[in-house]
Amino acid sequence: xxxxxxxxxxxxxxxFTVKYVQVGRWRTRVLEAGHGPQTLILxxxxxxxxxxxxxxxxxxxxxxxxxxxxxxxxGYTTLADSNLEMVDYIEHLVALMDAxxxxxxxxxxxxxxxxxxxxxxxxxxDRVGKLVLNTPGGTMSTPEVMERIRSLSQxxxxxxxxxxxxxxxxxxxxxxxxxTDELVEIRRGxxxxxxxxxxxxxxxxxxxxxxxxxxxxxDEEFAAVPHGALVVWTSDDPSGPAGAGIExxxxxxxxxxxxxxxxxxxxxxxxxxxxxxxxxxxxxE
Numbered sequence: 001x002x003x004x005x006x007x008x009x010x011x012x013x014x015x016f017t018v019k020y021v022q023v024g025r026w027r028t029r030v031l032e033a034g035h036g037p038q039t040l041i042l043x044x045x046x047x048x049x050x051x052x053x054x055x056x057x058x059x060x061x062x063x064x065x066x067x068x069x070x071x072x073x074x075g076y077t078t079l080a081d082s083n084l085e086m087v088d089y090i091e092h093l094v095a096l097m098d099a100x101x102x103x104x105x106x107x108x109x110x111x112x113x114x115x116x117x118x119x120x121x122x123x124x125x126d127r128v129g130k131l132v133l134n135t136p137g138g139t140m141s142t143p144e145v146m147e148r149i150r151s152l153s154q155x156x157x158x159x160x161x162x163x164x165x166x167x168x169x170x171x172x173x174x175x176x177x178x179x180t181d182e183l184v185e186i187r188r189g190x191x192x193x194x195x196x197x198x199x200x201x202x203x204x205x206x207x208x209x210x211x212x213x214x215x216x217x218x219d220e221e222f223a224a225v226p227h228g229a230l231v232v233w234t235s236d237d238p239s240g241p242a243g244a245g246i247e248x249x250x251x252x253x254x255x256x257x258x259x260x261x262x263x264x265x266x267x268x269x270x271x272x273x274x275x276x277x278x279x280x281x282x283x284x285e
Contacts, residue, residue, distance in 0.1 A: 006182055007051050011058035023095045029076040030100070031068045034061030038129065039105035040283070041093075042068040043113030045265070046137075047153045047168070047203060049075035051186050052110065055272035056279075063280060064106070069096060071112075075190055079199035085206065086215045089116045090123055097127065106283055110134040111239070111265060112206070115217065118229075122221035131229035131252075132279050135265050137206075138217035139248060140240045146207040148238075157200035160191035174236035174264040219251055228254030230282045232275070234263040256282070 016033035031050050040060055044052040050068035060066045072092050073080030093116065097105065106129040109117035114136020121128045148171065156168040165188050169179040190196065205211050229252045233245035242259055249255035258278055263270040 007054040007186065010054045011061070014058050014061055016057065016061070021096065021099050023092055023099055026072045026078045026092060028072075028078075028092075028096060029070040030096070031057075032066065032100075033057050034064050034066045036061075036064040038064055039102050040064040040066050041097075041102075041105045041107050042066065043071075043093075043107065043109040043116060044068075044074075045111030045113060045172075046149065046206070047074065047157075047200060048110075048112070049187070049190055051183070052266065053108075053268060056268050056276055059276035059280065063284075067100065067102070067105070073199045073203050076193075079193065079195045080202040081198070083202045083205040083211070085211065086116065086119050090120050093120055094124060094127070103127070104129060106130045106132070108132040108134070108279065109136060110268060111137050114138065115215075118217050118221060118225060121226065122217075122224040125224060125226040128226065130227050130283055131225060132232065132282065133229055133245075133248070134232045134267055134275075135234060135237045135239060135245070136231065136248065137239070138215075140244055141209060141212050141216070142240060143209070145239055146209070146212070150204050150207040153204060154197075154200055156187075157191050157197045160188045162188065165191060171238055172265040173270060174234070174262055175270065178270050222248065222251035222255075223253065225252045225255075228252065228256070230279070231255060231257050232267055232278070233257065233259055234265070234267050235259065235261040236264045238265055 018031045021028050021030050042053040053068050070077040107117040114133035115138035117131050152168045156164040166184050170176045231245045231249040233242040246257050249257040260267045260271050268275045
């Protein structure tokens with residue numbers, strides 16, 4: 001599959017909608033595509049937005065009802081005025097699924113999204129199918145990585161120049177040339193929202209060592225994942241070594257580990273064709 005040069009031409013001919021759904025106090029931006037009998041929910045990383053999965057929508061929507069959304073405090077969803085911890089993201093996801101009439105769904109989460117997916121599956125095993133975890137967070141607490149995420153993210157939100165936003169996005173990639181000018185402008189538009197700088201501070205609370213510790217995924221939660229998981233790591237992930245992903249997969253019943261080369265923290269973007277095939281094969285088993 002080849003893609004267009006634009007995020008929004010990455011899925012030509014796809015019937016999709018982007019709308020806002022009121023979920024509690026959160027006016028939540030939601031993209032929906034596909035009409036399959038099963039639902040696949042796509043969840044981005046810290047400070048991210050639903051466009052992170054734009055290169056996967058067409059392939060996934062051939063087989064599934066696909067839902068991508070902006071978390072509380074993120075993207076174009078209502079901004080946060082207090083710290084957001086795992087319980088907040090999980091409560092929001094439950095309520096969003098209820099609002100969209102989704103009884104049960106597969107979850108595909110990248111970074112923060114993978115962290116939420118495992119926590120959600122442990123808390124609500126009856127609401128999930130399989131998990132796909134792309135370079136997931138939730139176990140590592142490396143001070144220099146947390147500080148790098150915090151400094152790059154907050155700098156981009158405080159002063160969303162093209163250079164600062166590009167620096168944040170380049171941290172995600174194995175090849176900086178894969179950060180397109182359009183992707184920079186999409187994120188600049190979000191980070192330039194009035195109040196987003198303060199919202200980013202509340203998002204980044206999970207980079208605080210004490211807060212992170214009480215939100216970490218426990219071995220009991222890994223063991224509670226009900227229907228298996230595919231843990232996808234990469235050759236150039238900046239958040240930590242592949243061994244972290246191998247360990248995660250080993251703690252999940254029917255857990256599986258796969259490595260994608262020539263990719264950083266966004267395998268779904270940099271190596272989308274390989275990623276799409278890998279995910280669809282796993283979910284179809």
